[in-house]
Amino acid sequence: MNRVGTAVADSRETVEQWGRFELVLEGPQEGNPFQDVRLSARFQYRNLTMEAEGFYDGDGVYRVRFMPDRPGVWRYVTRSSSPELDGHTGEFTCTEAGEDNHGPVRVKGRYGFAYEDGTPYMPFGTTCYHWTHGGNTAQEELTLQSLADSPFNKVRMCLLPTRDMPPPLQTVFAGSSPEDLDRTRYNPAFFRHLEHRLEDLLKLGIEADLVLFHPYDKGWWGVDNMEAQQDEMYLRYCIARLGSYRHVWWSLCNEFDFNKFKTVADWDRLLQLTQRFDPYQHLRSIHNGTKMYKSSNLYDFTKPWITHQSIQHWDAELTSQWRLTAAKPIVIDEISYEGNSSRRWGNISGRELVHRFWEGASRGGFVGHGESFIDRETRAWISTGGRLYGESTARIAFLRRILEEAPPEWIESPGEGSWRLVYFGRRQPGSHWLELPAEGDYQVELIDTWEMTILPLEGLFRGRCRIGLPGRPQMALRARPAGAGSTEGGERG
Amino acid sequence: MNRVGTAVADSRETVEQWGRFELVLEGPQEGNPFQDVRLSARFQYRNLTMEAEGFYDGDGVYRVRFMPDRPGVWRYVTRSSSPELDGHTGEFTCTEAGEDNHGPVRVKGRYGFAYEDGTPYMPFGTTCYHWTHGGNTAQEELTLQSLADSPFNKVRMCLLPTRDMPPPLQTVFAGSSPEDLDRTRYNPAFFRHLEHRLEDLLKLGIEADLVLFHPYDKGWWGVDNMEAQQDEMYLRYCIARLGSYRHVWWSLCNEFDFNKFKTVADWDRLLQLTQRFDPYQHLRSIHNGTKMYKSSNLYDFTKPWITHQSIQHWDAELTSQWRLTAAKPIVIDEISYEGNSSRRWGNISGRELVHRFWEGASRGGFVGHGESFIDRETRAWISTGGRLYGESTARIAFLRRILEEAPPEWIESPGEGSWRLVYFGRRQPGSHWLELPAEGDYQVELIDTWEMTILPLEGLFRGRCRIGLPGRPQMALRARPAGAGSTEGGERG
Structure with missing residues (x-):
């Protein structure tokens, strides 16, 4: 063409x-x-x-x-x-669109997403910030294979290089070292390669959550402290080149508050420019870096150019609060990664990450995955992709299958509708009073979120029911109208 | 006599x-x-x-x-x-005091405790609110035996009855049912029995943290809504009868903020009266009931009549913050109990409770234990005592042995001295940079807080050292000056 x-x-x-x-x-x-x-x-x-x-x-x-x-x-x-x-x-x-083409992902209702053709979409994201940057084709192909085998349908990835990446390097800009970098010219070869990988993701049905700025330059490439006009040119170049890929999301900046050269007003301006120049109005957000307990430093997601809340926070229980603060979908892109890094952001256990996924999901938020094992054949998935080693991935796939059985309206009031997911987390009650609607019959299933089993409970339920539980942590209950799903036949894996 | x-x-x-x-x-x-x-x-x-x-x-x-x-x-x-x-x-x-008599427990320094004769004391408390109330001698003897076999050296116990306790019942007051209760007369038989059990605790070396008021009456016995003069008489009677037991602590009220009949000014007055009438100045505090995330509703522990902070909160990481808010010892008496109750306060796993103990302890706070298994031979330890079934007790004993090896000054700056406990919690780093003093030689041990093993690392350490870790959660490191403890001989149970 x-x-x-x-x-x-x-x-x-x-x-x-x-x-x-x-x-x-x-x-x-x-x-x-x-x-x-x-x-x-x-x-x-x-x-x-x-x-x-x-x-x-x-x-x-x-x-x-x-x-x-x-x-x-x-x-x-x-x-x-x-x-x-x-x-x-x-x-x-x-x-007409082909069979696997459902259009870009849009916000649906207040807290959900769907493809433009109405097909439901729930983000189960992961992060591989610089998987396309290293010039290592075998590693990139391996990353794609790992993604293909995973439950992940969104990947966060950066355009700008970091201090950690030694020259010579193909970057967004012309030049390959800090000395000869020309921030008024771009590098078509870099973008062609990126577009090649975007096509690969598109074939896998994986959304590309493109992180346009980040604060990890530390005075090296100079790309976190450009003139306003250079920022704007770069932004418009990215939109012109990449906006026509239907699976692109704009994440204006990662950990924006760690960039000391820019103010919230700068980010407002760049987000508004994105809104103005993107003909397709892809999803737009910005991701905070502030540490736990400082949730007041999140970006004000009620601003009209923000489509969804892109959050870094380690406490998924706050999902309920964030939903009240801004009536936009909750995507907790960073909640600490499974791994054994010595850094706090990269060393929780798989069990803990799965717990956080369920805690967020049961409250109507979408939690993001990442891995940071530093002593395996391929290192630090979150930086360069490679293989997935963790214990969480299979459990996230299990959670995804369960959530995708929910009716689309579930996300709007996850604790109140006729389809319920009750998660007990670190608690291990011996029983639970389930408050079901007084009318209608409900099936109830006992879910072991770690062992990945679903046990249909005998009989049908309605109204206030006491449900016996096995007294182990990380259990959940699912209730749904009788006949809504085929759950006969005992324990399922 | x-x-x-x-x-x-x-x-x-x-x-x-x-x-x-x-x-x-x-x-x-x-x-x-x-x-x-x-x-x-x-x-x-x-x-x-x-x-x-x-x-x-x-x-x-x-x-x-x-x-x-x-x-x-x-x-x-x-x-x-x-x-x-x-x-x-x-x-x-x-x-002169006898061999096992070290006097009352006092605050020592800013954040620690010691007996009056200088012997170190660290509270490892548990809760059996009404273990002396049921009139069941066998159960009371069993409770004492369970305590004797446990690491617990403080027990929280209530004087006033609750709505749950059906008459006829011996209570603090004359009368045995709500109808004939006389809140201007006391019941010597009730107190004699209580004193008998206080003597039993004293023999076991267990402090009695007496909870004088609580909000669990719910209009039944009428003891949470007495006249100010009745409150004062009751308080002075308790002090006159019980103050001479050296192991008594005064916990003015449990979950004081759940009592809607009394204001903070009322509690101030009752605490000040306790200060005035107790010749021995036993430890005095008051325990909040407010739920997580509302830590601003804790009592103002900087008030001069408060000796230590008696906290209910489920997040032990806040210990560091509470130490800054008031320079008084931190006792987190309720952090959720191990068990399988259907109530959120009583159904965390043993693993989770042990995690919270270590999280609090490594930050210089003392966490309290409780159990609420509702389907065992003896039910709900926190209410009536009986047997201990949980997995946490043995691990708390292990933690107690470790902490009691710390020098007394450790509690004043737990992260900075020459004796260090670094706890990794839900994280599982593959290595950790330990910042030791540049001078002197240090031994480092790897502690598995759940498996209860202590593995001395080979060699001696000083300055900034990278310590390899096994990449499992709930691990800790202890560092101490070489020669401070005998840790040779490999893994210890």
């Missing part, structure tokens, strides 16, 4: 709904085209128009990418500061 | 230091002697005088009890509103 140096209208060219149309143009190479040339295209379907910025891809090649969101014939016309690039017109036909 | 109806001075009579002298007098029986007759005695040793109130013990018998705090000849003279009781004089000889 590439179109080079031409403006021929050819509506036989087809692009799937939420797929990617790409217009390729040749243009000026002199000066700094990244900075000097403005290019965009207006796409029109009937009376709907959407504007997408283009970007310079090096070697005189310019591209405008566009993700059409409805089937039919789309027409476009380019606008550019360069006469060579201005006024190109054309059209293409957008076809 | 009883002296009935006489004022003979007989200095051959001897009482051990911190033992109990008792003067017995006969006096008026008409009216309400509990209310109408005032009696006290002034005890004098050289130029030191102490005043102790007496009490009516029924059948025309009055007693004045006194705990002398130094050896030598003590003289006394009574004062009374009744001429029969007024002006009795006498003397006795106080001898």
Whole structure:
């Protein structure tokens, strides 16, 4: 579907709904085209128009990418500061989405998510910050295989390099060492590789939660302390290149409050710019770094440009409180990682991480995974991917299967509807009074969240019922209307 | 040593230091002697005088009890509103304390405790609120045996009955049912039985943390909503009868904030009265009931009549914060109990309770134990005593042995001295940078807090040392100056 140096209208060219149309143009190479040339295209379907910025891809090649969101014939016309690039017109036909293409993930209701076509989506995220940066193809393929075998359907990944990564290195910017880094030019090779990996994730059905800024530079590459205009150019370049990937989320910054060069007003501005330049309105949030007990330092997620709450906190019980503070979905992207790092953020046990997943989930929040084993064949999944060694992954898969059986409205009032998940955590009561609706019959199942068993209890329940429990920790009860699921046949693995 | 109806001075009579002298007098029986007759005695040793109130013990018998705090000849003279009781004089000889008698427990330094003779004391408390109330001698003897076999050296126990306890019942007050309860008269038989059990605890070396009020009456016995004068009379009667037991602590109220009839000003007044009438200045505190996350509702422990912080909270990590809030010892008497109760306060696992003990202890706080198994031969240790079934008790004994090897000054700055306990809790780092003083040699041991093993690491350490760890949760490190303890010979149970 590439179109080079031409403006021929050819509506036989087809692009799937939420797929990617790409217009390729040749243009000026002199000066700094990244900075000097403005290019965009207006796409029109009937009376709907959407504007997408283009970007310079090096070697005189310019591209405008566009993700059409409805089937039919789309027409476009380019606008550019360069006469060579201005006024190109054309059209293409957008076809129905393919079988595994449900569109971008959107907020649904107050606390949930769904794909744009209405298919339910619950984030079960993991983190591999720099898995695409090391230039190690075998490791990247291994990471993809690990993800394919895992329950994870979202991965947090960074664009900017960190101090830990020694040059020479392909980075977002032109140059490969701190000395020759040019923060006004980008590195098409870096982005092409990233896009290749984004395509791989898309095939696996994994959302890419792109972390655009982070505070881990520590005066090395200088990318955490750029001029406001450089920040904005970089941001718009990322949106122009990557926004047409339907599975992209914008995480403006990781641990934003650890960056001492920027203020909350700076982040507000960059988030608002993202809102303005992203034609598709991908999910947008920002992730705090403040330590436990300082939850008041979370970003104010009620701000209108924030779509969901991206939280670092180690106490999943606060999920209930955060839901009251802002009526937006809760994604606890960092709750400490399973592993044996000497750092506090990376050394909880698998059992503890699974406990936190259930604590958050049963309160209507989505907890994120990470691993940081530092003495295995592949080190620190959260940094570079590789293999998964932990005990939590299988249990998270188990939790995901259970939660995905909930009706979509469950997330709106997880403790009150007709489908209930009651989690006992570190408690081990010998019995529990389950408060079911007085009307209707309910099935109740006893879930061992660690052993991954589901034991249907005999009989049907309604109203206030005393349920016997085995007196072990990390147990849960699920209640749902009789007939809602096939749970006959004794203990299931 | 009883002296009935006489004022003979007989200095051959001897009482051990911190033992109990008792003067017995006969006096008026008409009216309400509990209310109408005032009696006290002034005890004098050289130029030191102490005043102790007496009490009516029924059948025309009055007693004045006194705990002398130094050896030598003590003289006394009574004062009374009744001429029969007024002006009795006498003397006795106080001898040196016996081998197992170290006097009352006092606050030592800012955060520690010691017996009055200087012997170290660290509270490892448990709770059996009403173990003396049921009239079941076999169960009481069993409770004593369980305590004798346990690491616990303090027990919280209530004087007032609860709604759950059906009449007929011997209570603090005259009468045995809510209808005939006379809150202006006391029940000598109840107190004699209580004193018998206090003697049993004293023989076991267990401190009696007496809970004088509680909010569990719920309109039944009417003892949580008495007139101020009735509260004061009851309080003074308890002090007069029980204050001479050297192992008594005054816990003014359990979960004071759940009593809606009384204000903080009421508790201030009752605590100040305790301070005024107790000649021995036993430890004094008050215990909150407010749920997690509302730690601001703890009593203001900086008030001068409070000797130590008696806390209910489920997060032992806050110990560090409480130490900053008030420079007084931290006793977390309720942190949830091991058990299988359906109530949240009584159903954590043994592993979780042990975790909380270590979390509190390593931060310089003393955590309290309780058990609430509701389906065993003897039910709910925290209510009625009986047998201990949990997995935590043995591990608490293990922790106690370790802590009691610390130098007394350790509690003042648990993370900084030359004797260190570093607890990793739910974390499982593969290694840890231990920051030891640059001078001197240190031994380091790896402690498995659950398996109860202590593994001395090879070699000696100083300065900043990287210590390899096994990557399991609930591990700890102990560091201490080389030669401070004999830890050779490999793994110890």
